[in-house]
Amino acid sequence: MGHAYTPGLKVTDQMVIKKQRILPLKGDVVVKVGDHVEPETVVARTHLPGQVVPINVANKLGVPPEDLELVMTKKPGDRIKEGEEIALSVSLWIFKSRCAATIDGTIESVSTVTGQVLQRGNPTPVEVKAYVKGEVTEVIPNEGVVVTCIGSFVQGIFGIGGETSGPIMMATSDNATVLDEGMIQDNMKGKIIVGGSMVTAAALKKAIKTGVRGIVTGGFDDKDLRDFLGYDIGVAITGSEEIGVTLVVTEGFGTIDMAQKTFSLLHRHEGELACINGATQIRAGVIRPEVVIPLKTEQVEKAEVEDKVLGLQIGSPIRVIRHPHFGKLGAVTDLPAPLHKLESESKARILEVEFADGSRSIVPRANVEMIED
């Protein structure tokens, strides 16, 4: 989905989903092609090199940098422990001054120019998990794997928080209801809950307290987001927030009904496992948040449903994504070719839309997105 921010986010009942699971540095892949993996299965692990902590030994011992090698009691590559002596200088045969290591690890280098000794900390283990339930279909030696599953897929517009998984539970009865505090129940612990047109700040807080793993909702209020995070998101690069829950917003900011198709799809899969990720990056190489519902073999329809890629046509159902008709649903009634002068006096290509209430209006094509029935 290289162009996901062009109108139309993906919401599909069945598709082949491939997830590349790659280590940040080269390491060991611990599964093999054909292995069945669960979201929590570790597929690869490695060690990140430890922190480098310099220490100016020459200054500490009051020796010229060029004499550093004479006073060092540890050489580059030697293991060190915090507090252990790494250099010793003796003056007038009896006065000894020592320099001790400040971390556990090894000596990285000794500089006779600056008098600096670099200590390298112990490596930190890093593990990559499968994230989705599926089968390992490819091993990239020393780097990671590709996990493949057939599943339902919902692409959101914005999210916060990282990868998590759990069974789906509907929290609202329809796609237009606001998910408020009173709807969060104790039995939602460990679940991915689904709301309607928005989730309130109070509901979000209670969900975290209850131990809800993820929330999928139509809209979210920016003011609540700021109050909740304690800062304003300036640039949409998210996913690393540690707030105790992952949020996937499917439609946009404000109160906005979750698309009926999305809501029905999630409803049909209530009780089944969903793997969700809030990570969003709206730049070149766009990343959108997602909900993956791996299907069981018996659920997979034999004939793969082909993705229909159709442009805007007369009759296409659309949603307006900017004021003054923000959030309204309708169908395209005309697609005139010439540029049209808008109220703002900008000239743009437009379309004519008939809204659900029967009223008609003109909207720039850039301000709508296609939705599926």
Next chain:
Amino acid sequence: MAKFDNPDDIKIIVATDCGSTTTKAILIEYVNGEYRQTTRGEAPTTVEAPFEDVTMGVLNAVGELEELSGRKILDENGKFISPARGDVGTDVYISTSSAGGGLQMMVAGVVRSMTAESAERAALGAGAIVMDVIASNDKRLPHQQIERIRHLRPDMILLSGGIDGGTTTHVVELAELVAAADPRPRLGSSYKLPIIYAGNKNATGEVKKVLEDKVDLRVVDNLRPVLERENLGPAREEIHELFMEHVMAQAPGYKKLMDWADAPIMPTPGAVGLIIQTIARQYGIEAVGVDIGGATTDVFSVFRPGDEPVFNRTVSANLGMSYSISNVFAEATLPMVMRWVPFIMDERDLRNRVKNKMIRPTTIPQSMEELIFEQAIAREALRLAFVQHKNFATVLKGVQQQRTIADAFEQSASGKTIVNMMTLDMLIGSGGVLSHAPRRQQSALMMIDAFLPEGITRLAVDSIFMMPQLGVLTEVQPKAATEVFEKDCLIHLGTCIAPSGQSKKGGPVMKYTIDLPSGQVSGTLNHLEMKKFELGIGDDSLPIKAKARFEPERNFDLGAGPGRPVEKEIHGGVVGIILDGRGRPFDLSSLSETERVSHLVSWAEELNIYPEGALKQ
């Protein structure tokens, strides 16, 4: 491709700019004794999958040029036909590129406000995005600095520090930090990360010892050989060289593109900087250029604090009108944005609107209310980017100043900005919100409100962002570059006349007399008043000029000193002459709510910013 000993033999030029989304091509022809841009074409950039060959986008854009101009530029094999003969071929082909994320650099120096800042200036001037500046005194602990270097994956690092003959320890220490981090390049793992060393020459040997085995080390002259002087040229040249050699060579299709081009391919912002410097030098003027994009805002300036013109470029990485719009809102704060809006809007609703624009960056303002709000945000983005620029474009820090007794009363510290709004001659805007505003008056007022020019300042916008191509062209045929710049690239908006000074009680700011082609106009400009007079563009595509005399009141200054009259030939444009009686410094927030709204409406009406009645709704 043909090479020309005499640039005047070049009559036909094709130039492209490969942006991250669009590749733009222009055709420049020598017609009737002058160079003019005659045709333009564009096509999607093809750097990313599935095409992964930048030249495809170039060929498509040039193909559009062929269709529109009727000139055959490419042969059957998709190669440029050169030299030009009749309606076939081009004499030269040149290109710039910012595809694939542009040139991303990290710079390091010993003292943050001295060598590190000079290194930053060198990198920015070469057209790079500076990801981070590491300095011995940047208040981070060494291990934090190492983590940062390791974490970021720049295209190259510029390492500087120390004046020639000064102490070597600090800069070698920096080299050790870099070596310990073992940084890897962003693109391709098959080559070593290029590092340019432009520091104390006496430390070169030690720096080589520390770094040579781990990285691709290049040594150039110290960029700060003495405290009093910067020598950024050699470092910038090496950056361009490495950009071609490493960064470009890694991007798909660029090897072919480099073969085609008759001049080195330049990073887009580097080329924009070149054209602005060329214009400033040629006309002996001081100029500021701004390019406001979706994610970032670039500001370029040439000022003459002494005898020599000084060029500066800054990139405000998170000030932009779509991807970064939410950040502008966060940095500027709601009241600062809303002061430009003459009606009340609900905060919760506004916040959601801004975020919805951020997550769907391609939407456009449909209603007048949305346009006014978006232009209010643009004013703040431009203002903030310019504040950053002013803070960066300074006289060299750390230089001892010789002071006379007269200076003792002035608080001018070393490191004060060289941006002088009173001496600024020309302000050039670029980027969608300025170049494509529905009315040119809106662009003019946005620039005036954001930059607050003082004295007499010409205003212009770049019509189709042609500045990058013209920047490279200055290296091949400077005359063509400046002619096209003046006549086709710039849309001359007019001139802003803004006396500096303040008045507590209101009343007159200055008297004016302007000899317009339609007859002489004269009168008095009052405090907080704005006036506009028509003075357009001539048949030669250049602004019509008019003689004018201004007599500021005694607490107002138009460049000649408080209360002193100024007589000058002023330039017209598609907007005309704007007299700005709001005084400087000017802060809209100092007005009461009713005053603010009534003034915003009256300025908009006087300048014909919005359609009649739009603000009354």
